[in-house]
Amino acid sequence: MAIMKLTRRKFLIAGGLVGGGLAVAYALGDSVPDNKALVSSAKQGEYPLNAWIKISKQGEITVAVSQAEMGQGIYTALCMLVAEELEVDLALVKPEPAPVHPVYANVVAIMDSLPFSDGHHNGEATAGAWAMKQVGGLLGVQATGGSTSVRNFWEPMQQAGATAREMLKQAAAINWNVRADECIAENGIIKLKNGSKSSTYGDLVEQAALLEAPQNIQLKSVNARKIIGKSQQRVDIPAKVTGKAEFGVDVVLPDMAYAAVKLSPVFGGTVTDWDENAIKTMPGFIKAVRFETGVAVIADSFWRAKKAVEALPVTFDSGTNVHLSSKSIFALFENNIESDDGRSYSDDGDAKAALLLASDVHTATYKAPFLAHACMEPMNCTAKVGDNDVEVWVPNQTSTLMSWIAEQTADVPAENVTIHNTFLGGGFGRRLETDYVVMAITIAKELKNRPVKLVWTRENDIQHDMYRPAALAKFSAAINESGMVSAWHNRVAGPSVTRSFVQRLIPAADTDMPDNTTSEGAADIPYQFENKLMEHFPSPTAIPVGYWRSVGHSYNAFFTESFMDELAWTAKKDPVEFRMAHLGEHDDFKNVLRKLAEVSNWGSPLPAGRGRGIALHESFGSIVGQVVEVTIGPNKELSVDKVTCVVDCGEVLNPDGLISQMESGIIFGLSAALFGEITIENGQVVEENFPDYDMVRLENCPEISVHLAPSGRPLGGAGEPATPPIAPALTNAIFAATKERIRELPLSKSEYSI
Amino acid sequence: MLTLTINGKTMNVDAEEDTPLLWVIRDTVNLTGTKFGCGVAACGACTVHLNGEAVRSCSVPVSEAVGSNITTIEGISDGKLTAVQEAWISEQVPQCGYCQSGMIMAVSALLNENPKPSDEEIDQSITNICRCGSYPRIRKAIHKAVKLQGEA
Numbered sequence: 024m025a026i027m028k029l030t031r032r033k034f035l036i037a038g039g040l041v042g043g044g045l046a047v048a049y050a051l052g053d054s055v056p057d058n059k060a061l062v063s064s065a066k067q068g069e070y071p072l073n074a075w076i077k078i079s080k081q082g083e084i085t086v087a088v089s090q091a092e093m094g095q096g097i098y099t100a101l102c103m104l105v106a107e108e109l110e111v112d113l114a115l116v117k118p119e120p121a122p123v124h125p126v127y128a129n130v131v132a133i134m135d136s137l138p139f140s141d142g143h144h145n146g147e148a149t150a151g152a153w154a155m156k157q158v159g160g161l162l163g164v165q166a167t168g169g170s171t172s173v174r175n176f177w178e179p180m181q182q183a184g185a186t187a188r189e190m191l192k193q194a195a196a197i198n199w200n201v202r203a204d205e206c207i208a209e210n211g212i213i214k215l216k217n218g219s220k221s222s223t224y225g226d227l228v229e230q231a232a233l234l235e236a237p238q239n240i241q242l243k244s245v246n247a248r249k250i251i252g253k254s255q256q257r258v259d260i261p262a263k264v265t266g267k268a269e270f271g272v273d274v275v276l277p278d279m280a281y282a283a284v285k286l287s288p289v290f291g292g293t294v295t296d297w298d299e300n301a302i303k304t305m306p307g308f309i310k311a312v313r314f315e316t317g318v319a320v321i322a323d324s325f326w327r328a329k330k331a332v333e334a335l336p337v338t339f340d341s342g343t344n345v346h347l348s349s350k351s352i353f354a355l356f357e358n359n360i361e362s363d364d365g366r367s368y369s370d371d372g373d374a375k376a377a378l379l380l381a382s383d384v385h386t387a388t389y390k391a392p393f394l395a396h397a398c399m400e401p402m403n404c405t406a407k408v409g410d411n412d413v414e415v416w417v418p419n420q421t422s423t424l425m426s427w428i429a430e431q432t433a434d435v436p437a438e439n440v441t442i443h444n445t446f447l448g449g450g451f452g453r454r455l456e457t458d459y460v461v462m463a464i465t466i467a468k469e470l471k472n473r474p475v476k477l478v479w480t481r482e483n484d485i486q487h488d489m490y491r492p493a494a495l496a497k498f499s500a501a502i503n504e505s506g507m508v509s510a511w512h513n514r515v516a517g518p519s520v521t522r523s524f525v526q527r528l529i530p531a532a533d534t535d536m537p538d539n540t541t542s543e544g545a546a547d548i549p550y551q552f553e554n555k556l557m558e559h560f561p562s563p564t565a566i567p568v569g570y571w572r573s574v575g576h577s578y579n580a581f582f583t584e585s586f587m588d589e590l591a592w593t594a595k596k597d598p599v600e601f602r603m604a605h606l607g608e609h610d611d612f613k614n615v616l617r618k619l620a621e622v623s624n625w626g627s628p629l630p631a632g633r634g635r636g637i638a639l640h641e642s643f644g645s646i647v648g649q650v651v652e653v654t655i656g657p658n659k660e661l662s663v664d665k666v667t668c669v670v671d672c673g674e675v676l677n678p679d680g681l682i683s684q685m686e687s688g689i690i691f692g693l694s695a696a697l698f699g700e701i702t703i704e705n706g707q708v709v710e711e712n713f714p715d716y717d718m719v720r721l722e723n724c725p726e727i728s729v730h731l732a733p734s735g736r737p738l739g740g741a742g743e744p745a746t747p748p749i750a751p752a753l754t755n756a757i758f759a760a761t762k763e764r765i766r767e768l769p770l771s772k773s774e775y776s777i
Numbered sequence: 778m779l780t781l782t783i784n785g786k787t788m789n790v791d792a793e794e795d796t797p798l799l800w801v802i803r804d805t806v807n808l809t810g811t812k813f814g815c816g817v818a819a820c821g822a823c824t825v826h827l828n829g830e831a832v833r834s835c836s837v838p839v840s841e842a843v844g845s846n847i848t849t850i851e852g853i854s855d856g857k858l859t860a861v862q863e864a865w866i867s868e869q870v871p872q873c874g875y876c877q878s879g880m881i882m883a884v885s886a887l888l889n890e891n892p893k894p895s896d897e898e899i900d901q902s903i904t905n906i907c908r909c910g911s912y913p914r915i916r917k918a919i920h921k922a923v924k925l926q927g928e929a
């Protein structure tokens with residue numbers, strides 16, 4: 024039996040880093056970085072104890088969070104880690120966006136954790152590694168993506184809390200003329216062990232801030248934890264039920280103007296002519312702006328700007344992409360996949376030879392479409408360009424990158440750039456992109472010293488996204504007499520996200536290199552096959568592609584877990600047993616599968632017209648298994664009745680938060696599987712808005728039950744891993760109910776109605 | 778100038794008659810709790826109440842709201858949270874939170890009209906989109922709010 028070549032731990036880190044576009048990291052060095060990064064943001068009476076924690080004289084504790092809150096609960100997670108070590112109630116700890124500062128992103132740490140030299144793609148430098156060097160090296164990266172937040176910050180945040188606690192103890196010890204270890208921290212108070220003296224954190228903080236941060240602090244033992252591992256109410260929720268939470272689109276500034284845009288519908292098209300005079304008398308009109316790919320109107324309200332830009336006569340040169348269509352793109356994939364240009368990402372035994380010798384080869388072709396992110400909050404950015412400075416308010420997943428792009432676009436010195444992050448009305452990878460920031464600053468430059476809020480319409484958003492790549496997969500496999508897969512050859516064709524992303528940032532870059540986002544979820548499947556080959560056939564197109572929740576896993580899981588199911592039925596084996604038999608020594612996968620079979624009542628009889636399907640997939644360091652139950656009516660009326668989900672993501676910080684991320688990931692993937700498709704015709708996107716890019720709603724949302732199966736494996740992500748398995752679990756369920764094998768998404772293509 | 782009554786306050790606003798109520802609420806009155814999601818009445822992010830009834834304000838011309846009591850998310854509670862808001866917290870509904878003002882407004886209107894809706898009635902009337910997929914919790918929270926209201 025072949026042994027998995029790549030070292031798993033390293034690969035997992037890779038998945039996380041590359042998966043999110045850019046890494047989130049902070050060097051876990053020998054000690055916690057000092058308070059310099061926070062000094063400037065400290066208000067009167069507030070004292071920073073290190074780079075993460077400020078305490079006021081009134082005892083209010085503020086945690087600087089360098090991660091974007093986009094719904095994943097990161098504010099709560101990071102505050103929990105601090106509160107635990109600082110010995111305070113979670114309610115006393117308030118999150119605050121961290122300033123843009125290199126301390127929150129250490130490139131060395133990112134580079135050190137890159138796995139690119141040893142495995143998965145045989146020692147080649149990769150586009151991902153290259154991107155990290157160029158972009159990361161240039162900027163220091165402060166980004167939220169790849170389900171990496173909690174993983175990267177778990178220990179540093181605990182350390183930050185513990186360091187602050189020890190400094191407070193020391194301050195008390197000096198005052199009382201005792202040793203620090205005679206003092207204890209409890210509920211925001213430092214006490215002498217014998218109880219004879221006590222001081223609040225607020226009383227001590229001014230002195231503590233002057234002390235040297237201690238080294239080598241013991242973190243609390245697992246048994247002593249009061250907060251970590253217990254479900255906590257999220258700190259950001261109260262503001263989100265009253266309308267008070269401020270998203271980027273809600274920014275209101277004195278004397279602010281509003282901008283709306285009209286963009287070339289064809290990718291790569293440019294403006295050749297316009298008649299700005301035609302709209303000058305429209306109400307609220309302030310200024311029209313022409314840029315390469317479109318035009319904008321600045322007005323005194325968004326609606327007036329939008330009406331004026333719609334009325335603005337513009338001529339576009341469509342450029343060279345006008346003949347591009349989904350059809351031509353899939354034809355390109357079909358063509359490339361038959362070439363010899365495949366890049367091998369995993370190669371055990373000799374799959375091609377084994378398939379030539381096999382008497383019966385099972386083959387299948389799978390397709391997945393382009394997808395839009397469709398964050399609930401449309402893209403927006405407010406910019407104020409001064410004579411030599413720029414200030415930007417933008418909900419984003421990577422403030423460092425935003426800061427860099429703002430500097431370039433406004434052409435001002437780096438130190439004169441200020442980025443304000445807000446709550447994000449969804450991110451999903453879309454807000455790692457800088458396009459709308461460039462646009463906002465370009466427009467605001469025309470109205471010096473006055474803030475301009477650019478808001479995209481939903482139509483702008485759907486038609487000018489950086490899409491989840493479309494992809495095509497071809498499988499060939501053979502099964503031996505004992506019902507085991509003896510050879511597996513998986514070819515995938517599609518564009519590379521990392522390449523597209525890096526080229527947008529650094530157009531001169533040569534990025535024709537391996538990219539794990541094309542192979543993740545295909546090369547690294549846990550199943551042990553005697554002969555296994557996974558190849559990717561790079562197929563760049565003019566459609567910009569980007570990081571979309573779970574990235575390559577989002578389509579590769581559909582391909583591999585569907586085909587695995589096909590093989591199980593071909594071998595006349597139960598799909599759970601068939602998978603189990605191929606899991607070799609992977610006890611953690613087996614645990615998840617076993618638990619899933621149990622909690623989903625796998626194997627219990629179902630009435631006619633109903634079916635149950637399973638999928639098991641690892642991404643971003645977490646193993647997720649799902650069973651879907653469907654009911655199919657006589658005219659292909661589909662009802663997704665129930666999803667049972669089991670997750671092993673290592674240690675769990677906030678169980679309820681994890682459950683909500685699983686629910687979220689499932690529904691996100693379900694919307695895509697049922698309805699999601701971005702169609703290209705004449706070089707442009709056909710879909711415009713929710714009516715033709717539909718979503719799951721309450722009415723068609725299944726019952727979801729999530730079960731945690733922590734095995735003690737290293738910490739994994741939560742935001743993305745629930746998305747990949749849902750599509751194959753669903754289509755496998757449809758097969759079980761109807762014997763119709765769905766090989767192309769979305770399901771609406773196969774005439775299922777929901 | 779048009780005269781509007783929003784959250785009990787009467788005000789004059791400068792806007793063309795066909796301006797969607799949403800943009801008057803957000804940009805003219807600066808009540809930003811009401812959100813823009815699609816502009817075509819397809820997502821419900823912009824839901825407000827007109828005389829207690831849920832409407833999608835992106836698709837209501839402001840002129841139609843003259844003379845009605847307009848209530849936004851900022852106006853449904855005075856200091857004390859409503860049962861729906863309480864339930865939203867106790868069931869930990871919001872994720873990114875962007876859709877939730879609209880959800881809460883839609884659900885509040887439903888429960889005013891039908892204090893004990895069945896799951897089918899909920900499905901029929903709450904058709905807002907939540908891109909984060911908080912639906913399972915929304916359903917639980919609606920049932921919880923029904924209970925809280927019953928106890929009050």
Ligand code: FES
Nearest residue numbers: 814815818821835
């Ligand atoms: S913004 Fe009004 S329904 Fe979507």
Ligand code: FES
Nearest residue numbers: 873874907908909
């Ligand atoms: S909570 Fe994010 S869209 Fe509903």
